[in-house]
Amino acid sequence: MTLPLFIDNITAHYGKVKVLEDLSIHVGDGELVSLLGASGCGKTTTLRLVAGFLQPTSGTIRLGNKDLTRLPAHGRDIGLVFQNYALFPHLTVQQNVAFGLKQRKLATAERDKRAMEMLDLVGLANLAERLPAELSGGQKQRVALARALVIKPPLLMFDEPLSNLDAKLRVDMRVEIRELQRANGTTALYVTHDQEEAFSISDRVAIMNDGRIMQLDTPETLYQRPANSFVARFVGFENLIDLKVTERQGATVRAVAKDGSTLSLSQDRLGEIPDEFILATRPDGLVVSDHPEADGLPATLGLRTYLGRAYQYKCETGAGHLVGNGSLATPFEPSARVRLTPNPDQCAILRPE
């Protein structure tokens, strides 16, 4: 059994400090939604509110038809996986996994059988009699996962489950988590500060800042069509250029920057362009060239760094400091005068804020 999660208009305070403001997230049945953001953005607070370790000032939390808002934490029936594993140090691996079943008053034989099945599933059946202190980090996290899954919770929540593991293991484990979550069809809420992790395993990602959701969308949409400058910067659009439309000719738009330099942009590739807009580009999306006829922002180059696939340049322009990439075939020297041409595939149009 698995249920959708509805978080509606939640506001929360730590003492007098407001940490969440009017936050709403709906997680569909069997869906995995990540909360992504820097520390202090409210993502862990959200998870702790759903778990019942914190109480919201206002708003409701529902799991299917059940209102969780005022339910004590031990009555919520949610599987939780913690950053530091939080295994019971004085219990064996099997006892750890069986703990939730014991609370559900299952007979010992049934308990042991189900715990062993779950340990088998995460590949740790041979370590059932060990104590947590005798396990590696990856093994501990598998036990934690087994312990959360064995109670067949309608909702699984992860609080930065992989941040204590090394890079290689992190990638393996996130695939494993995703596979287990998919196989059980469990609704899941996943908290992380790692963008790659969030994007790789989630159906949808909520990018959070300062107690608010900046954008909740599929990873593809977030990556290609950020809704605002915060999300744009977050997903790597390093250059934000304020522009105004001066001329429209069919799908082509002529726009001017604040220093008077102009650019031509095609609405076919970038979508509809409003009269005032921000052009957001990744470094890849600003091509450095010295072609005399190139249409682009004039720039003076600064420091050059080697990226392997391209050179990256710091650029001084009338529209501010920008970062652009140039081909490996034609390296430019510092203080060269060049033009920066947007590559529409690596650009997004934002409305001014």
Place this chain on the structure above:
Amino acid sequence: MSNRIHPLLILMTIVVYIFLLGPLIIIFGASVSDTTFLAFPPQGLTLHWYENIWEVSAFRRTIVTSLQVALLGTAIALLIGIPAAYALNRHRIQLPGWLSTLFILPILVPEIVIGFSLLRSVNVGLGIPVFYTLLIGHSLLVTPYVVRVVSASLASFDFSIEEAAISLGSHPVKTFFTIVLPNVRSGVIAAFILAFITSINDVSVSLFLTGPGISTLPIQILAHVEQFFDPTIASVSVLLMGLTITVMIIVERTLGLTIVAK
């Protein structure tokens, strides 16, 4: 570089040990001396003075009182101190900083002041019987040890473990007993032992709070010395030492003394 130990250091060590252990050896010697006064080196050898402890009814009574007060007082201190230490650590961020200092106050305030003020307020003021005043005094005296030692244990306890248990459906109260307590067990045992030893050896607080017919062993020793000068006093002292050492050995064997010293 030479790893040889300087002879002066060896000499100093010996002097310190003589200074520390000498009096104990003298007391032990005197307790087996076959004389009617304290004598060292012992003249003759007898266990008569150990038998005499049981013959003097005041010693018999005060040993029982001392054990009662130490056990009950320690139990009360654990009942107050463990929840206090738990709350202080669990809600460290929300609680004001001075609150933890409050629980060390009985160590900071001179014991003699505690004894006197309890005599005035609880015994005389409220008219509470001597035994219970004594019990309150000892509980107060040893609670700081319990709070400190259990706090030290809880400081390294990861409270997300407790949250994990609760999220799996375990009631918070039950979680405290099945998950939190087993993981600070050594701290609780260490606290018990420190508190018990402190209570059983206490003089300053007891001095004020003992009364007609009710006294503790250390106070009885004091009273006995004022009147008599026979080796019974030495044998009782050895007995008291033996009790403390036995407790320490039990800790050392089961948990290691480092947890008490921590």
